[in-house]
Amino acid sequence: MKLKIGDLEKIRDKVKRTAILREGKAKAKVTVHMGTCGIAAGARDILSKMMHEIERNKIKDVIITTSGCAGLCSREPMATVEISGKPPVKYVNLNADKVKKIVLNHLIGGKIVNEYALAIGSERTH
Amino acid sequence: MDELALHVLDIVENSLAAGADRIRIAVDEDRRHNRLVIRIRDNGRGMSARALKRSMDPFYTTKTVRRIGLGLSLMAQACRAAGGRLDVRSTRGRGTSVRAEFVFDHIDRQPLGNMALTVVNIMAAGGAGVDIAYEHKIARRVFRFDTRAVRKIVPPETWRQPAVLNALCKRIEQALKSIS
Numbered sequence: 001m002k003l004k005i006g007d008l009e010k011i012r013d014k015v016k017r018t019a020i021l022r023e024g025k026a027k028a029k030v031t032v033h034m035g036t037c038g039i040a041a042g043a044r045d046i047l048s049k050m051m052h053e054i055e056r057n058k059i060k061d062v063i064i065t066t067s068g069c070a071g072l073c074s075r076e077p078m079a080t081v082e083i084s085g086k087p088p089v090k091y092v093n094l095n096a097d098k099v100k101k102i103v104l105n106h107l108i109g110g111k112i113v114n115e116y117a118l119a120i121g122s123e124r125t126h
Numbered sequence: 127m128d129e130l131a132l133h134v135l136d137i138v139e140n141s142l143a144a145g146a147d148r149i150r151i152a153v154d155e156d157r158r159h160n161r162l163v164i165r166i167r168d169n170g171r172g173m174s175a176r177a178l179k180r181s182m183d184p185f186y187t188t189k190t191v192r193r194i195g196l197g198l199s200l201m202a203q204a205c206r207a208a209g210g211r212l213d214v215r216s217t218r219g220r221g222t223s224v225r226a227e228f229v230f231d232h233i234d235r236q237p238l239g240n241m242a243l244t245v246v247n248i249m250a251a252g253g254a255g256v257d258i259a260y261e262h263k264i265a266r267r268v269f270r271f272d273t274r275a276v277r278k279i280v281p282p283e284t285w286r287q288p289a290v291l292n293a294l295c296k297r298i299e300q301a302l303k304s305i306s
Contacts, residue, residue, distance in 0.1 A: 051288040063286040066251040
């Protein structure tokens, strides 16, 4: 069994309607830290929640990716939010509710959620 | 980690860090022989004989951010706890393969968990530059997913967009449900 071509075409058509076509044109990038420590602390669910919240809020120009361990294992799960032209912000000890608030306030509203933010700075992605 | 799909994700993160652009994941739920086998193969830079020998030592790593490397040792422990074993083979410049075997109905075997989410997570990590082949066999029914086929229809530049990842995750979940 394979995914049907029709299913993939539906996804392609949806992308044409709702998403940007080049990563370089994205307004924002979210990087979820996916080292062993992050994965064990729940980073995959954080990434899933990010994906759903971004789509649910119909935010078109955001891309999601992952990075390795940033060296702050005790503060995982962590994610870095970068809005084009602004410094990246590292959020720590994330959970589903915090992700929801970060999407609403930072990605949509442009305001850093200070209470969840640890620092300004980004890390290497793949 | 409380599900095997998370171990898979962790191992593949190593593959990506090793520069792999082709990753193959195969899951075989062989209830007839009471066995679960997970294979991960990549074409990354591979390990030296010395690094391979020490790869399951949690206090050995090639990373510089911190001197602990838990990925393979955690998976090895998960295998041993479920009456199985982990084998790692690697050739410098050619890639690495990992084979994890578990006794299927062992009381201490972790659940396989959400493989669909792990696969799209790898797509988000690798983006357009990485191809993933995923095969999942349950008894005699097989599901195959290959991003080389996906890239012919869905532009790879869009693979890091939540709408694409969510849609693919849902389709893979449905397909897996249909063969189980």
